[in-house]
Amino acid sequence: MKVTVCRKEHFNAAHRLYNTAWSDEQNDAFFGKCNNPNYHGHNYELIVKLTGTVDPDTGYVYDMKKLSTLVQEEVIARFDHKNLNLDTEEFAQLNPTAENIAVVIWNKLRPKIDAGYELAVVLYETERNFVEYNG
Numbered sequence: 275m276k277v278t279v280c281r282k283e284h285f286n287a288a289h290r291l292y293n294t295a296w297s298d299e300q301n302d303a304f305f306g307k308c309n310n311p312n313y314h315g316h317n318y319e320l321i322v323k324l325t326g327t328v329d330p331d332t333g334y335v336y337d338m339k340k341l342s343t344l345v346q347e348e349v350i351a352r353f354d355h356k357n358l359n360l361d362t363e364e365f366a367q368l369n370p371t372a373e374n375i376a377v378v379i380w381n382k383l384r385p386k387i388d389a390g391y392e393l394a395v396v397l398y399e400t401e402r403n404f405v406e407y408n409g
């Protein structure tokens with residue numbers, strides 16, 4: 275009996291989208307306002323999903339307190355109220371798109387969660403734009 279449990283967390287961060295290999299004109303043409311040299315911010319909503327079997331002793335798939343603490347330590351503490359381009363090692367060279375942020379978060383969490391669980395990361399950059407990464 276497999277069930278997916280989901281934990282929603284939140285962080286605020288600034289970023290600028292650009293490709294260092296492109297000219298300013300190319301970056302402006304493709305990324306538009308997202309390429310603003312003075313950065314802009316988002317209220318990111320992060321949903322971490324774990325799929326696994328329900329433990330017959332506890333009725334739980336995973337201890338949600340444990341999951342919340344893990345996401346706080348691995349993700350929120352690193353990225354909340356940061357400029358992703360300037361303040362984080364992860365995005366010093368990597369364009370901080372929602373896609374890349376979701377992959378980075380998945381890669382941080384995967385080794386910390388038992389391999390028996392399937393892991394998915396959903397990241398909302400705006401209410402209408404969101405991405406999902408399943409590894």
Ligand code: NI
Binds near residue numbers: 314
């Ligand atoms: Ni943006």
